[in-house]
Amino acid sequence: MFSHFHRITKAAVFIICVFLAVIFTSLAFPTFERVHWYRQIIMTLSEPPQKVLSWMGNSVTDIWRHYISLVDASKENDLIKVQLAEANRKLIECEEIKKENTNLHELLAMSATLKLNGTGAHVVASNVLAEFKVLTIDKGYKDGIRKNMVVIGPGGIVGRIGQVASGEATVLLISDPNSAVDVLVQRSGARAILVGTSTSSELKPFFSLSRLEYLRKTSDIKNGDVIITSGLDKLFPPGVPVGTANNVELTTTNIFKAADVVPFVDLSQVRDVFVLK
Amino acid sequence: MKRLLLIIIWALFWLVLESTWxxxxxxxxxxxxMVFVSVLAIGFISEIESGLLPAFVMGIIADAFSPAPFGTLTFIYIAAYWVVRFATSAIYLRSYVARFVWTAAASIGAIWLKAALFAxxxxxxxxxxxxxWRFLPQAAWNGALGIIVIPFFKWYISLSWDKIFKEEGLVLK
Structure with missing residues (x-):
């Protein structure tokens, strides 16, 4: 009896010692990269049944989720489609707002530089006749808009106010045949008249040009020169950017020089403008 | 009256589109x-008396949308209408050729008349x-439009509530 008890005690002590040895070993190498051998054994042994059980569990769940429990899936799908469409719409709206915000920032910065007050307006329509270059804005007489007020866009001059209705007004663009602005070449100070129609690139789509005329033959002007308003016509304030000179040439009469002007504001695409008061 | 109403809706619809999108x-x-081509379409399909008023009304509406002096387009549209009336009665051409040729010819006349008046x-x-620099391409474009638009416009102004709402194949005893 005693010897039997003694054998059990010895076995228990042996097991406890092995167990403690294992614990101490694992504590002694906490940063060992691979798992210890005893854990490796357990993991190796437990892996097959785990896989089987997991596969069975997943299969049952899959069958339940994809074949049995589909009561609201169609409705949910429709809802998600609607939400996706709404999210896409909001994204487009955000892009538009961002663009508008950038334009308005530019307009405000420009009016601050020119030390002039004014009011912002949106372009609501364009002219239906190809002969004229006219826009309609959503501000009119009741908003303080008056004939001949100067209109600027993001980057430069757009034109001046033409006819004024109660809630809207037309803007005569600088590319209109009836437009004439007294301008200067910023670099040299050479003076000229900016008229509406350019003879060269009118048929190019989405491309509005103006033309510099009455530049003296000796005027210092070259391609790429920046053109600004002179203020001498007593209509447009001085120093407003207009565009850049291109295709500088002598006129057929050999008395004056002429040049195309590419406006800083894309007149065919402008959507937000600032009317100076 | 119904036809005039349809023409007014047509003109307003196209002028709003042309001034925006x-x-x-x-x-x-x-x-x-489209309004100008429609005026020519009236010249092709109407009698002189019945076509004059629609051409006048479309001219007035177009003038309201245009920055040109009021009445210019009305005058030009009525002139173009008369040209088409005269041409189609004097010279015979096959239908689609006639539509292209007379629309393009009337466009050339209208562009130059407009230019002269504006100048x-x-x-x-x-x-x-x-x-x-624009009269030839614009005339060709209008002529091409005329081939399609004129028959469509003819169908459009012949619309009635009965045609729109009556079920096809329904026979009333």
Whole structure:
């Protein structure tokens, strides 16, 4: 009896010692990269049944989720489609707002530089006749808009106010045949008249040009020169950017020089403008 | 009266589109001018007396949308209407050829007449220069439009509530 008890005690002590040895070993190498051998054994042994059980569990769940429990899936799908469409719409709206915000920032910065007050307006329509270059804005007489007020866009001059209705007004663009602005070449100070129609690139789509005329033959002007308003016509304030000179040439009469002007504001695409008061 | 109402709706619809979404279609200088082509369509399909009033009304509506002096387009549209009336009664051409040729010819006349009037009103010869480089492509474009638009416009102004709402194949005893 005693010897039997003694054998059990010895076995228990042996097991406890092995167990403690294992614990101490694992504590002694906490940063060992691979798992210890005893854990490796357990993991190796437990892996097959785990896989089987997991596969069975997943299969049952899959069958339940994809074949049995589909009561609201169609409705949910429709809802998600609607939400996706709404999210896409909001994204487009955000892009538009961002663009508008950038334009308005530019307009405000420009009016601050020119030390002039004014009011912002949106372009609501364009002219239906190809002969004229006219826009309609959503501000009119009741908003303080008056004939001949100067209109600027993001980057430069757009034109001046033409006819004024109660809630809207037309803007005569600088590319209109009836437009004439007294301008200067910023670099040299050479003076000229900016008229509406350019003879060269009118048929190019989405491309509005103006033309510099009455530049003296000796005027210092070259391609790429920046053109600004002179203020001498007593209509447009001085120093407003207009565009850049291109295709500088002598006129057929050999008395004056002429040049195309590419406006800083894309007149065919402008959507937000600032009317100076 | 119903026909005139349909024509007014048609003119307003196209002028609103042309002043917004279709403003640069097909280019900045060659424009979609559905109202003008429709006036010519009336010249093709109506008797002289019944077509004059619609042409006049469309001219007035177009004038309201245009920055040109009021009445200019009305005058030009009525002149173009008379040209088409005269041409189609004097010279016979096959239908689609006639539609192209007379629409293009009337467009050329209208563009130059407009240019001359604007040059005179604004004392600005630039309008003649503009007409010089755009009259051919615009006339060709209008002519091509005429081939399609004229038959469609003919169908459109013949619409009635019965045609729109009556079920096809329904026979009333």
């Amino acid at each position: 279709l403003n640069s279609f097909p280019t900045n200088s060659i424009r979609l001018d 005179l009103f604004f004392k600005n010869p630039q309008f003649l220069a503009i007409a010089l």
